[in-house]
Each structure stands twice: as C-alpha cells, then as structure tokens.
Amino acid sequence: MSLPTTSKVFILKRSIDDSGVKASGPDSHFTLTTQPVTLPSPETPNLILVQVLAISNDPSQILWIRGGAPDLPIVGEADPVKTYGIGRVLAVGKNVGKFKTGDLVFDLMVWAEYYTYEPTDRAYVVNGGRPLEFPLSTYLGILSTSGLTTYVGLKNVLEFKPGQSLIVSGAAGSVGHVVVQYAKNVLGASKVVAIAGSADKCAWLEKHGADEAVNYKSAEFTNELAEAVGPDGADAFFDNVAGRVYDAVLPNMKFHGKVALCGAISQYNSKGTYNADTHMVVLIRRLHVIGFTLWDHYDETPNFLKECTDAIKSGKIWIGEGTETVVDLRGKFEGIPKTWAGLFQGKNNGKLVSILAD
Ligand SMILES: NC(=O)c1ccc[n+]([C@@H]2O[C@H](COP(=O)([O-])OP(=O)(O)OC[C@H]3O[C@@H](n4cnc5c(N)ncnc54)[C@H](OP(=O)(O)O)[C@@H]3O)[C@@H](O)[C@H]2O)c1
Missing domain, CATH: 3.90.180.10 (Medium-chain alcohol dehydrogenases, catalytic domain)
Incomplete structure (x- = not known):
C-alpha cells in the first residue's frame, strides 16, 4: 500500500x-x-x-x-x-x-x-x-478506558469488598454498565442499585447485573431510590453524574460509606450550583468522598486487561447488544x-x- x-x-x-x-x-x-x-x-x-x-x-x-x-x-x-x-x-x-x-x-x-x-x-x-x-x-x-476506570474506581478508590452494596449513577453508559457487572459478577457485591435515564435502560441493567435500577427522570425518583437501596443504606457510591442525582444518593449512604467521584456528566453542558445541604450530608454521615482520574492508574493496564479478558471469557462480564x-x-x-x-x-x-x- x-x-x-x-x-x-x-x-x-x-x-x-x-x-x-x-x-x-x-x-x-x-x-x-x-x-x-x-x-x-x-x-x-x-x-x-x-x-x-x-x-x-x-x-x-x-x-x-x-x-x-x-x-x-x-x-x-x-x-x-x-x-x-x-x-x-x-x-x-x-x-x-x-x-x-x-x-x-x-x-x-x-x-x-x-x-x-x-x-x-x-x-x-x-x-x-x-x-x-x-x-x-x-x-x-470494556477492554479499554471504560473498563480500566471501573477497575481502579472499584478496587483502588472504593476498595470494594465482596458482600458490600453499591449505587452506580450513569449506569447505562460506557463506564457505568461495566461497574454494574464488575461489582456484581466479579467482585461479589451483595446488592447493586443502578441509576439511568429511561425505563428501557433500567430494564436492560436489571437483565445484566443490577439488583435494582431506578430512573432518575421519574417524578418519584427520590422515593424509588430510597426503596431500592433499602433502610440499611449502601456501602459505596460510584458517581459518574454529579448534580441532583448525586444529591439524591448521599442520604442513602451508610455512615462512613465511600463515594468515588468519577465524572460529572450532568454538569458538562450546564453549570451546576454548589449545594450546601449536600455538604452537610457528607459531614453528618462521615462519608469518604474521593475524586480520581484514570491518568494516575495506567500502570494497572496489564493486570486489568488480563482480569477483564478472563471475566468476559468466563461469562462474568457479558458483552452484547447495548x-x-x-x-x-x-x-x-x-x-x-x-x-x-x-x-x-x-x-x-x-x-x-x-x-x-x-
Ligand atoms: N475519572 C476518570 O478517569 C474518568 C474516565 C472515564 C470517564 N469518566 C467520566 O465518567 C462519566 C461517564 O463516562 P462514560 O464514558 O460512561 O459516558 P457515557 O457513555 O456518555 O455515559 C454517561 C451516562 O450518563 C447519563 N447522563 C447523561 N446526561 C445526564 C444527566 N444530565 N444526568 C444524569 N445522567 C446523565 C447518560 O444516559 P441517561 O441520562 O439516559 O442515563 C449516559 O448513559 C463521565 O462523567 C466521564 O467524564 C471519568
């Protein structure tokens, strides 16, 4: 050529x-x-x-x-x-x-x-x-930045353990759906609550690893989220979205729960406003809120590619339509x-x- x-x-x-x-x-x-x-x-x-x-x-x-x-x-x-x-x-x-x-x-x-x-x-x-x-x-x-972001967010940032419960926002997106599958099927989460923007996306997530999926566009979102998480609250929150979804999730966290700030897609096309109430929930619940970027973790690539490829081949991570x-x-x-x-x-x-x- x-x-x-x-x-x-x-x-x-x-x-x-x-x-x-x-x-x-x-x-x-x-x-x-x-x-x-x-x-x-x-x-x-x-x-x-x-x-x-x-x-x-x-x-x-x-x-x-x-x-x-x-x-x-x-x-x-x-x-x-x-x-x-x-x-x-x-x-x-x-x-x-x-x-x-x-x-x-x-x-x-x-x-x-x-x-x-x-x-x-x-x-x-x-x-x-x-x-x-x-x-x-x-x-x-999955076998690239979305999977690697999932891998370091769950393992290095949240230090997620088998038997813990997790809330994931932006769950039908590129990172979010891998987080759902990885937490549930590879790391042994007791419960994964996914948040997405339509009934179809929620049904798809429940088919592929989420125990519960909640539509943040529903008028009853706050109540539906609380019901899905349950009275015990969640151990960890993987946030891709920020804004009002983030605000709604925090009161559903356990005391001393961990929050990984991965992204803020709800704010990229409209400037958000600082929410002092959210600040107080972090304080009262003694939450550990940690921001991270993939750029600090590229040395994990070989380990991630091996573990994730094996998970796909064994069927723990499903790839297909969507x-x-x-x-x-x-x-x-x-x-x-x-x-x-x-x-x-x-x-x-x-x-x-x-x-x-x-
Ligand atoms: N920290 C890092 O190193 C790192 C690496 C990769 C990505 N990220 C971040 O992670 C986030 C997700 O990335 P991605 O690649 O998965 O993106 P993506 O494939 O575009 O998925 C984002 C999801 O967010 C939902 N969404 C869009 N606008 C929203 C809004 N206003 N409120 C609530 N949900 C909304 C979308 O669908 P629905 O609204 O229909 O649910 C979509 O499913 C982004 O914020 C990105 O910047 C960070």
Missing part, C-alpha cells in the same frame, strides 16, 4: 463554554481541514504513522477542550481534536522498538484519517498482537462531531464508538 500524502483532520474552531455543545451545535466548534501527512524520517526517528480505524467518544473530551484540568490532555483552538483511538501502524521511525508496521495500536490520537505522532507511554498493541477475540469496538470499550453503540462513519468522516455530541443527549447505550476505516 502506498503511504497517504494528505489526511482529513478536525481542528477546534471555538472552545465550548458553560452553556455547552448542545446549544450551538457541534459544527460551530470544529472545522474539517485537509492537511499534509508527515512521514517518519531520519530526522524524526521517534514518530509512527497510523491509519485511525476507530475512535472512542468520551464526555471527558469536553473537559480537554475547556482546558480545565491541567494534567489531562488539552485541546487548544486550532489544535486537532484529541481522542482515544485504535490505529493501524503504516510506518515507524527507526528509534521505535515497541511497534511495527501492521500492528493495531491503542493510544491517545486525534480526529484524523491518518496521524503521525510520538506514541505516549500508555500506548499498547491491541490484544498483545494476537488475532482479535472480540469486535474492534470492545477494545475501545454494551457498545457502534456508528459506522466509513466514508462519512464529517459525521464525527455530531456523533460525539450525541453523548450528551444519552443517545448511546454503553460505549459510543465511531468506526472510520477497516
């Missing part, structure tokens, strides 16, 4: 403020460009060139665009838009020992057809270079921003993956 000379690349035209991406539509934030492809050369021996095959759509990208978290990736105006992706290696510089032509590599990439860059130290060859055992999208979903939402953008590269923006309307079940090429 001859190497490409140009690539379509989306760059950030205008940052996304607190009013969110929904208000103005994704096209007003991103510009589609065509750029020359740089090849690894004797002057750039640390670079690799990949064809981007699939990209992950993550709510966290909005934080990267806002630049609100200094040690996370930052996407400035006129920069290519960063994303997790899987690419096929087309060329390698002479100093690159870790990858060879033809490898499928997971790494931080950009919204581009072809990408020349220096691999991060988090990059790895998908499935250790062996033939894929699951669809490609699974290697961007664990990934796959959008085929082959030949439709311009559809990337709108697909990504769908995340904030709850359109996806499980991981939202865009396929760009075979």
Whole structure:
C-alpha cells in the first residue's frame, strides 16, 4: 500500500463554554481541514504513522477542550481534536522498538484519517498482537478506558469488598454498565442499585447485573431510590453524574460509606450550583468522598486487561447488544462531531464508538 500524502483532520474552531455543545451545535466548534501527512524520517526517528480505524467518544473530551484540568490532555483552538483511538501502524521511525508496521495500536490520537505522532507511554498493541477475540469496538470499550476506570474506581478508590452494596449513577453508559457487572459478577457485591435515564435502560441493567435500577427522570425518583437501596443504606457510591442525582444518593449512604467521584456528566453542558445541604450530608454521615482520574492508574493496564479478558471469557462480564453503540462513519468522516455530541443527549447505550476505516 502506498503511504497517504494528505489526511482529513478536525481542528477546534471555538472552545465550548458553560452553556455547552448542545446549544450551538457541534459544527460551530470544529472545522474539517485537509492537511499534509508527515512521514517518519531520519530526522524524526521517534514518530509512527497510523491509519485511525476507530475512535472512542468520551464526555471527558469536553473537559480537554475547556482546558480545565491541567494534567489531562488539552485541546487548544486550532489544535486537532484529541481522542482515544485504535490505529493501524503504516510506518515507524527507526528509534521505535515497541511497534511495527501492521500492528493495531491503542493510544491517545486525534480526529484524523491518518496521524503521525510520538506514541505516549500508555500506548499498547491491541490484544498483545494476537488475532482479535472480540469486535474492534470492545477494545475501545470494556477492554479499554471504560473498563480500566471501573477497575481502579472499584478496587483502588472504593476498595470494594465482596458482600458490600453499591449505587452506580450513569449506569447505562460506557463506564457505568461495566461497574454494574464488575461489582456484581466479579467482585461479589451483595446488592447493586443502578441509576439511568429511561425505563428501557433500567430494564436492560436489571437483565445484566443490577439488583435494582431506578430512573432518575421519574417524578418519584427520590422515593424509588430510597426503596431500592433499602433502610440499611449502601456501602459505596460510584458517581459518574454529579448534580441532583448525586444529591439524591448521599442520604442513602451508610455512615462512613465511600463515594468515588468519577465524572460529572450532568454538569458538562450546564453549570451546576454548589449545594450546601449536600455538604452537610457528607459531614453528618462521615462519608469518604474521593475524586480520581484514570491518568494516575495506567500502570494497572496489564493486570486489568488480563482480569477483564478472563471475566468476559468466563461469562462474568457479558458483552452484547447495548454494551457498545457502534456508528459506522466509513466514508462519512464529517459525521464525527455530531456523533460525539450525541453523548450528551444519552443517545448511546454503553460505549459510543465511531468506526472510520477497516
Ligand atoms: N475519572 C476518570 O478517569 C474518568 C474516565 C472515564 C470517564 N469518566 C467520566 O465518567 C462519566 C461517564 O463516562 P462514560 O464514558 O460512561 O459516558 P457515557 O457513555 O456518555 O455515559 C454517561 C451516562 O450518563 C447519563 N447522563 C447523561 N446526561 C445526564 C444527566 N444530565 N444526568 C444524569 N445522567 C446523565 C447518560 O444516559 P441517561 O441520562 O439516559 O442515563 C449516559 O448513559 C463521565 O462523567 C466521564 O467524564 C471519568
């Protein structure tokens, strides 16, 4: 195959403020460009060139665009838009020992057809270079950041033990449904209460690991949640959502219970307000509230990939309809921003993956 000379690349035209991406539509934030492809050369021996095959759509990208978290990736105006992706290696510089032509590599990439860059130290060859055992999208979903976030959130942050009970918000999303399955089927939770935004999503979660699932859009949400958790309260809470869902969960925690703050998706497109009542519930119940990011835990990747792959093969973690939402953008590269923006309307079940090429 001859190497490409140009690539379509989306760059950030205008940052996304607190009013969110929904208000103005994704096209007003991103510009589609065509750029020359740089090849690894004797002057750039640390670079690799990949064809981007699939990209992950993550709510966290909005934080990267806002630049609100200094040690996370930052996407400035006129920069290519960063994303997790899987690419096929087309060329390698002479100093690159870790990858060879033809490898499928997971790494931080950009919204581009072809990408020349220096691999991060988090990059790895998908499935250790062996033939894929699951669809490609699974290697961007459960067997990637969503699964790793689950793994470190439950094990390292919540120190979750068999027999404990758990509440999970954003439970039908990419991270949430893995948390439900992992807690119940791998770590032996006594009870998992899932929170999601529709009756269909709740029924799906109850089919795949949740003991109870509660719809936060129900007028009776607070009462239904209390009933689902029961009078003893929950030992742990894995929060992906923040805002009013978070406020509703805290009074259902046991004294000295643990809360892992994983994400705040309810706040990414509308600025939340500080809730002093919530603050008092944390205090009165002596809760341990711990924020975490995946970035501190990448060294867990090999352990996680082994444990999670075994769990899938043994049937403890189920993958199938709803664990990934796959959008085929082959030949439709311009559809990337709108697909990504769908995340904030709850359109996806499980991981939202865009396929760009075979
Ligand atoms: N700490 C880390 O290192 C790390 C790593 C990965 C992800 N995260 C964070 O974890 C969270 C989940 O990520 P993900 O990849 O699972 O996202 P996702 O696949 O988009 O799922 C998010 C879920 O939240 C629900 N949701 C959306 N808006 C909501 C709102 N206003 N109120 C309540 N629920 C809402 C959605 O559906 P329904 O509303 O229909 O239920 C969806 O199922 C995000 O906040 C993300 O930033 C953190």
